[in-house]
Amino acid sequence: MVSETERDGETWYECDACGLMFDDQGDANAHEANCDAEDPSYIQ
Ligand SMILES: [Zn+2]
Numbered sequence: 164m165v166s167e168t169e170r171d172g173e174t175w176y177e178c179d180a181c182g183l184m185f186d187d188q189g190d191a192n193a194h195e196a197n198c199d200a201e202d203p204s205y206i207q
Contacts, residue, residue: 165177165195168184176192178195180198181199181200183198
């Protein structure tokens with residue numbers, strides 16, 4: 164999941180899984196979809 168964060172008057176988008184920050188929501192969403200840190204539900 165991607166969290167919206169305000170920092171120094173700018174909006175950042177943070178990947179909740181790995182903590183990476185993006186200044187573009189599209190980039191954040193694209194990363195999140197492929198994030199290796201995300202706990203995959205299909206792996207037990
Ligand atoms: Zn990530």
